[in-house]
Amino acid sequence: MKFGGTSVATLPRWQNIRELMASRRAEGARVLVVVSALTGITDALKQLCAQEDKGKRIEAYKTIVQRHYELLDHMQLAVPDTLAARLRELAKLAEEGPAVMGELAWSALVQAHGELMSSALGAAFLSHSGLATQWVDARECLAAVALPNQNERTKLLSAMVEAKPDSALNERLARLGEVFITQGFIAREAQGGTVLLGRGGSDTSASYFGALLKAQRVEIWTDVAGMFTANPRQVPGARLLQKLDYEEAQEIASTGAKVLHPRCLSPLREPRVPMLIKDTNRPELEGTVIGPEVREHAPSVKAISARKGLTLVSMESVGMWQQVGFLADVFAQFKQHGLSVDLISSAETNVTVSLDPTENLLDSNAVAALASDLAKVCRVKVIAPCAAITMVGRGMRSMLHTLSGVLAEFGQLRVHLISQSSNNLNLTFVVDESVVDELVPRLHEMLIAAGALRTDDSALFGPSWQSLYGSGETVTAGDAWWRTECRERLLTLGAEATPRYVYHLPTVRKQARELKTLAAVDRLHYAVKANTHPAILAALAEEGFGFECVSPGELKAVMAVVPESAPLLFTPNFAPRADYAWAFTTRATVSLDSLYPLEHWGDVFRGREIVLRLDLGRGLGHHEKVRTGGSGSKFGLPVDQLDAFLRLADAHGVTVRGLHAHLGSGILDVKHWGEVYGQLASIAERIGSVAFLDIGGGLGVPSHPGEAQLDIAALQEMLHKVKAAYPHYALWMEPGRYLVADAGVLITRVTQQKGKGSWRYLGVDTGMNSLIRPALYDAWHEIVNLTRLDEPATALYQVVGPICESGDVIGSDRRLPEAQEGDVVLIAQAGAYGKVMSSPYNLRDEAEEIIIE
Numbered sequence: 001m002k003f004g005g006t007s008v009a010t011l012p013r014w015q016n017i018r019e020l021m022a023s024r025r026a027e028g029a030r031v032l033v034v035v036s037a038l039t040g041i042t043d044a045l046k047q048l049c050a051q052e053d054k055g056k057r058i059e060a061y062k063t064i065v066q067r068h069y070e071l072l073d074h075m076q077l078a079v080p081d082t083l084a085a086r087l088r089e090l091a092k093l094a095e096e097g098p099a100v101m102g103e104l105a106w107s108a109l110v111q112a113h114g115e116l117m118s119s120a121l122g123a124a125f126l127s128h129s130g131l132a133t134q135w136v137d138a139r140e141c142l143a144a145v146a147l148p149n150q151n152e153r154t155k156l157l158s159a160m161v162e163a164k165p166d167s168a169l170n171e172r173l174a175r176l177g178e179v180f181i182t183q184g185f186i187a188r189e190a191q192g193g194t195v196l197l198g199r200g201g202s203d204t205s206a207s208y209f210g211a212l213l214k215a216q217r218v219e220i221w222t223d224v225a226g227m228f229t230a231n232p233r234q235v236p237g238a239r240l241l242q243k244l245d246y247e248e249a250q251e252i253a254s255t256g257a258k259v260l261h262p263r264c265l266s267p268l269r270e271p272r273v274p275m276l277i278k279d280t281n282r283p284e285l286e287g288t289v290i291g292p293e294v295r296e297h298a299p300s301v302k303a304i305s306a307r308k309g310l311t312l313v314s315m316e317s318v319g320m321w322q323q324v325g326f327l328a329d330v331f332a333q334f335k336q337h338g339l340s341v342d343l344i345s346s347a348e349t350n351v352t353v354s355l356d357p358t359e360n361l362l363d364s365n366a367v368a369a370l371a372s373d374l375a376k377v378c379r380v381k382v383i384a385p386c387a388a389i390t391m392v393g394r395g396m397r398s399m400l401h402t403l404s405g406v407l408a409e410f411g412q413l414r415v416h417l418i419s420q421s422s423n424n425l426n427l428t429f430v431v432d433e434s435v436v437d438e439l440v441p442r443l444h445e446m447l448i449a450a451g452a453l454r455t456d457d458s459a460l461f462g463p464s465w466q467s468l469y470g471s472g473e474t475v476t477a478g479d480a481w482w483r484t485e486c487r488e489r490l491l492t493l494g495a496e497a498t499p500r501y502v503y504h505l506p507t508v509r510k511q512a513r514e515l516k517t518l519a520a521v522d523r524l525h526y527a528v529k530a531n532t533h534p535a536i537l538a539a540l541a542e543e544g545f546g547f548e549c550v551s552p553g554e555l556k557a558v559m560a561v562v563p564e565s566a567p568l569l570f571t572p573n574f575a576p577r578a579d580y581a582w583a584f585t586t587r588a589t590v591s592l593d594s595l596y597p598l599e600h601w602g603d604v605f606r607g608r609e610i611v612l613r614l615d616l617g618r619g620l621g622h623h624e625k626v627r628t629g630g631s632g633s634k635f636g637l638p639v640d641q642l643d644a645f646l647r648l649a650d651a652h653g654v655t656v657r658g659l660h661a662h663l664g665s666g667i668l669d670v671k672h673w674g675e676v677y678g679q680l681a682s683i684a685e686r687i688g689s690v691a692f693l694d695i696g697g698g699l700g701v702p703s704h705p706g707e708a709q710l711d712i713a714a715l716q717e718m719l720h721k722v723k724a725a726y727p728h729y730a731l732w733m734e735p736g737r738y739l740v741a742d743a744g745v746l747i748t749r750v751t752q753q754k755g756k757g758s759w760r761y762l763g764v765d766t767g768m769n770s771l772i773r774p775a776l777y778d779a780w781h782e783i784v785n786l787t788r789l790d791e792p793a794t795a796l797y798q799v800v801g802p803i804c805e806s807g808d809v810i811g812s813d814r815r816l817p818e819a820q821e822g823d824v825v826l827i828a829q830a831g832a833y834g835k836v837m838s839s840p841y842n843l844r845d846e847a848e849e850i851i852i853e
Contacts, residue, residue: 001031001219002184002206005039007280008118011074016280017122018129020221021179023283023796025131027758029216032136032173032180032209035122036202037114038067042185045114049107054097061094068117080124082135086116101193104156109194115183115202123181134177141169142187142208144195158198161187163211163267170213182209199358200261207275211267218268218275220260225468226277226288227252227259229303232465234437235444237669240462241288241302248302248394249275249290251425255390256305265290283796284813286462301393301447302460306436309357310342310386311367312416316350317378327351329377337370343388343419343428352417354388354430383416385433389440391447392426403427409442463780466669467702481507482745482826483789486852491786494747494824499766499847501835503531505539506853507743508831512543514712515738520719520731525569527697527736528554530832535851536740537561548734552579555588569694569734571613571660573635577601584608591660593636598648610649611658611694614639616679636661639683646687655689662696662734670711672698673733674718681726692730699738701829710738737832744831746771746847747786750823751802760797762816764825767801767808769841771827771834775807782828783811791817799825803842 001021007013017033024031037045041064048060065087072079079087090113098106119135126133144159173180184202189195197204203220210218227249230238244252246265254262259277268275274291315330330351334341343354355367367382374380391406393399397420410429417430431439448461481504482490493500515524525548526540532554537547538561546567549555555570568588572579580597581604583590592598593613598605615636637645649656659680663672676695684690700710723731748764755761773779783799785791793815801808810827819825835849 002034034206041114057094082120112186136182139188159195163208203264207267225285236466312383314381387433390428522730525734530736602652609657613660660694670715694732741832746827746830762797767803787823788817
C-alpha cells in the first residue's frame, strides 16, 4: 500500500491510513506500507541542498524538524527513537554540507530523509494506535543497478532497481511481523550509498516491493479514484477506467496522465502482480485495476491525453537521403546536450522530433545550444509551444478506417507531426498548444462519451468524474428526510416488517415545484414508469403535471387516479398494433418512433395527429442500458429515415404535430437540453406542421455525497435562450426519476454475515428481486445502517441479498458500522425504478409500499 505526501501530512490522514491497513489485515494479508515524505518536505530538502551558507542550511533544517514536531504534537506522541536518529543524521548533513561526500551523493542522502522521517513517524503512530508496525529501511531491500547510459547524476538521483521475487526477503519480513512501513523514493547502490529513484519514486518503490515480495497486489492510494479517460480538469465527463493491462496503463501514463509514473508498472509485469489505484478519502470507490490480462474485446479508444509544453525540432537536409550515419550524427547532438527524444517522424529530406519538458530541462538556452550544434549538419527549425494529443487503445491500426470524424477535427489545424506507435497502442497528433483545451473535450465526446468506436463499454468504463466528484453546488445527505424527521418512523416500520418501500410525498412535491420554476417549459409530463404508486400520481396531478406513459397499463393506472384535465402522452416502443388502436380511444397524445406502424398499419393512424420521436445519433448516461439514443439503442427514428416517414405520413393523412427526443438518463450538463431543442427545432422547420418540441427527461439525480446537483437556474437560462431563437414552438419535458428518486427508500434487515477470502459479506432480507438497478446497470445507491446511523463506519462490506444469483449485490465496498442481525438497513434513492421493476423471483415476498404524507 503506497500513500503519497498529502496522505501522510496530517493526523486525520494517518487515522485513515490506519483504518485502511486494518481492513487489509482483516482480509488475512500481511501489509507493507510505502510512504512519501510529508507534503512540501521534499521541496524544503531540495532548498536546503541549494544553500551554500551553513547557517541557512541549519535554518532550513530547523523548519523541517518543526513540521514533524507539530505533527507529533497532534498525534500526542513523544519523538520516537527511529525519528530522533534520522533528525540527528540530517542535522549533521546540514552542518557538514557536501564537502565530505560530494554534492550529488550528499544531495541524495539529504533528500532521502523526507521519507525516512515520515516512515519513522508513521511507524510510531500506527504502533501506538494498536497496529504493531515494524519500520523497514528500504535501502536494505532495494539494490540499484548500474545502466550503460547513466551518468553520475542519473545514477544517484534517478536510479533503477532490478526487482525479482526474493524469497529470502519474504522470509526475513515474515519473521519480523505482519505489518511494515518503509520508504518510497530511495534505494542503495552497490558501494552502499543512498540513491534516489527520481520522479514517481514512491509509486515505483511500491512496485519494486510488490515484485520482490510477489505481493497479492500493489495498492496506490491517492486523491483520485483511478485513471480516467481524459484529464477531468479538461473533460468533467471523463470516465473511470475500471480495468487496464500493464501496457495500456503505461501508455496512458506516459502520454499525459499524472496519476501514475510510467516507470512504476514495469517491475510488476514479470511476476504478474496486479496494481490497484484507489482514492484515500473514498475507499468505497472501485478504482482502477491494472493487471496482466489482455481482455478480448473489440478495439476501442480508452483514453485521450494531452501533453503541453512540447518543443519540436525539425531537421532538414537534401543530403540526408540514404546517407550513412546521418541520423547517428544528429542524435549524438541530443545525447551530448542531455536531451531525450520522444516522438520521431521522418521523410526523405527531413527528420522531426519532439522534446517533452517532463523528461528534459527545456529552457531557451538548452534548445538554442542544441540548435546551434545541429546547424552544422542540417537546417534546423524549432517549433514551440506545441502539444501532443494522444488516443490510446489496443488495436489502434484496426480502427484507423473509423477515425474519419476525428481526422476532420484536425483538418483545420496545423498538425506538425503524426505518430502511430509501433506497439499498436496509440495514435498521436502534435499541434499548436493553443488549440488543446477546446479540442480534447470534442474528441472525448466523439470517441468515448458518444461511444462511436465500441459496441459495449461496461467492462471498460466506470462512472464519470462529474458523477463521482461533481462541482459547484453539491449533494449533502446529512439533511435527507430519512436521516432527520423520519428516521424513528422508518426504524419502527423496519422493526414491524421488511422489505418495505417508503415514499415521502413532501419530497415529491418539493421536486415538482422546483421544476415548475422552469418558466421556459410549457408542459411537464411525469414519466410514469419511474413510480406508479397512486398517491404519487395524485400528488403530481395536484402540482399540475401531465403524464407520460409507455403502455396501456400505465395509461389505465393514471386515468384511474388523475383528473380528466391532466394531459396524457403515450410513448410506446415496439408496441403491438392493438396498443396504438386502444390509445387513440383515450385522450392521450400518441407518439411513433419507426416506419413500421405506418408501413403496415396505416389505417390505425389515418387522419391522426402524432408525435414523432427521433434518434439524434447519440446517447447519454452512466451505463449503456440507460442510454436511449444512438445506433445501439432501440429507441427513436433515425434522422436519415425522416423523409421516408414524412412520405408515409402524407400518404395516410397523418400530421406530425410534435417532435420528441430523449437520449438517456442521469444527465447533469444543462447544455444537453439546449442542444436537443436546437436540433429538433431545425428539423421542425423542414416539416411545417410541428407545434411543440419534447426534449425528453433524464435530469440527473446525484447519488454520491459531494456530487454536483443539477443546476435548475442554469437550465432555465439555457432553455430561455434557445427558445428565444424558436419562440413559435411550445416546449415540453418529461422528467421521471428526478421527481421521485430521493423521495423513496427501501428498508431491509440484516440476516447474517460471512467472511470469504478477502471479502466481508453483509446479507439483508431482500435483493435484486426488490431493487434490480445495481445488477441491471451498475447503479449506485447510498446504503446506511439506519439502526447504527451515528456509529463509526469501521467495516467494509459487500451488501448482498438472498437471491440465488451471483449478481445479487446491492452495494460493493461499503463502509458501514459493524452490523448485527436484525439491524435496519436503508437503501436511498429507491423512489424511482424500484418497486416498478421488482419481481417475485425465487418466490421471495415482494416489498410492501408505505406512504408518508
